[in-house]
Amino acid sequence: MQYRSRFFTGLGIAFLVALLNGVSLTAFYPLFDALGDQGERFYIQLSKHERKLLQKAVLIHFYKVELPEQLTGQQLSDRDWKLYLIPEVPEKIREEQSKAVLDALKDPPASRFSAIDRFHLITIVKWKLKINESGYSPRMVIFTALTVVFPIYLLRLVFHLVSVRLIAGTGYMAIRDLRRDLYSRLHELPLNNFYKEKTGYLMSRIIHDVELVAAVISSNMRDAITNIFFILTHVLLLVYLNYKLLFISMLTVPIILSPVSLFSRKINKSTRRSQDLLAELSGVLQEDISGVRTVRSFAVEDWMTSKFRAKNERYTWRSFKELFYIRMGPNLVELMSSLVTIGIIALGAYFIDGVNFTGGEFFAFLLTLLFIIRPIIQLSGMFGKIAQAEAAGERIFELLDSKPDVVDPPAPRPLQKMTQGIEFRDVEFAYPGTDKKVLNGVSFSVKAGQTVALVGESGSGKSTMMDLMARFFDPTAGQILIDGVDIRESRIHDHRSRIGIVQQEVFLFHGTIRENITYGRPGYTVKDAERAARLASAHDFIERFPEGYETVVGERGVMLSGGQRQRISIARALLYNPEILILDEATSALDTESEQLVQKALDRLFRNRTTFVIAHRLSTIEKADLILVVSGGSIVDRGTHADLMQREGLYARLQQISREAMQDR
Known part of the structure; x- marks a missing residue:
């Protein structure tokens, strides 16, 4: 691939954009919890699983043991052990204790924790303890969260523009080369092709068909890649927030995407016919303009107008059907998504327990889920555009794959001035x-x-x-x-x-x-x-x-x-x-x-x-x-x-x- 480095650099930056967006959404988690907190200090809640991991990390770090009952009297006398015993829910871990146990999360031993648990400790749990260590008021937490979100969004915007420049730019360069290759192939086609094929058909392939493919492999491809990265990274965030609720949500994906399979075949068929009719319309127009003297000399303007009108009517109706199918699929997906969102909100009341799944976590979950529904809808719309591009691509590659009947020899002779x-x-x-x-x-x-x-x-x-x-x-x-x-x-x-x-x-x-x-x-x-x-x-x-x-x-x-x-x-x-x-x-x-x-x-x-x-x-x-x-x-x-x-x-x-x-x- 001619632009491989440019394209893969764009992919890396697009993935970074998705990560930054996920990070910005996590900032809303404490923000939502703080909105309903009336206390003087805000302390974010740790789930039972997180407390268990934290307790294990603390005891291994300070006492070289794994369970509280393994502590000896000597060990207890050496330290204020109450600071290092994690309280049961619903009691929250406050400033002094958060500050004391943070040392244990600097480098949890790899042999005692799985990779996932270790990552969880040094990222999520550590981040929560730092919030609790700060001892901010709820209002200060809200202000801090908003302050953090803004530069992340700004940075995400910059990286997004760079990814657009690299990925979409690569697509447009590929289209430029495709159109150039098509034009070169045009000069290699047997003359017999030009005798049999209307000029409008050839022009349609080089201009209109290429434009359909261009839309997909430039801006649409960039959107699809970005949306896939958004879905992958944000699904991981949803797994952390509540994997059970996510599993239920995932069961609805086939329902959401069902309109795609319903309309993709219709779109493909309609696009093929639409492009053929556009080629016929271009052919009639080209003949009319080129032969204008003949048309007027035989006084057949009305006949040519009726011929053009008939082709135009058929093309207009076919274009409308094509657009209807393309728009209808995503709209139905959006309708299904709305119904799913209502169901998720209803399920939230069942899962929220204030400890393992807080109100803030639910709202962060819902916000993230709503965010990835948009990429899912856009990806569903891509199926229709891909179907269009597939039909156009077949016509393009039919031209590109055609074999010239006159070719250069493998080892051409140098040309000499004719003398004999x-x-x-x-x-x-x-x-x-x-x-x-x-x-x-x-x-x-x-x-x-x-x-x-x-x-x-x-x-x-x-x-x-x-x-x-x-x-x-x-x-x-x-x-x-x-x-x-x-x-x-x-x-x-x-x-x-x-x-x-x-x-x-x-x-x-x-x-x-x-x-x-x-x-x-x-x-x-x-x-x-x-x-x-x-x-x-x-x-x-x-x-x-x-x-x-x-x-x-x-x-x-x-x-x-x-x-x-x-x-x-x-x-x-x-x-x-x-x-x-x-x-x-x-x-x-x-x-x-x-x-x-x-x-x-x-x-x-x-x-x-x-x-x-x-x-x-x-x-x-x-x-x-x-x-x-x-x-x-x-x-x-x-x-x-x-x-x-x-x-x-x-x-x-x-x-x-x-x-x-x-x-x-």
């Missing part, structure tokens, strides 16, 4: 969880610096080949080699750092144009961004904005046109300066003017790098060094534009369709 080229060798691929092959026996080679175009019908496998090139997935069979080295022998980060991708649907982050061009590379300056923008034919339109490169592009770049977003994406790739460039339908959604500007920028981007181009507009790839015609997951033809047109195969037919489409525009 790229080779696909008998590459096959099927998406995880399916048997259908998307690619089947793909083989081709590309020299460094060449431009390769991939053409074919939609769904033929072109984008999948490039996903394998970028190691978003690994081939199920075959190899992809760079300079004769399998790309799986390099670190994923190193391999991807040599690749730049310009997609059809450009994703711009909410921020300024400069931040998007220099994305992920804060070391670049505005001049660097401007130089890349000029090469991407983007500088002129950027300068027309009032704020220039500091213009905020909005969510996903909605403030810019498609051509402008594409040119910023190209500027980003130019600044990145990759060895290998992948363009996936980079100009298919642009108008003619924008396409010409983007194509001009792409021509600059192609220079001195190996480029793969996927395009439906075949006019953009006629100058490629190699054209691969893909159909049904296989390469059915290859060559230059002139070669393929002469063969009048699939490529020629696609060219014809493309020209007809351009004429129709």
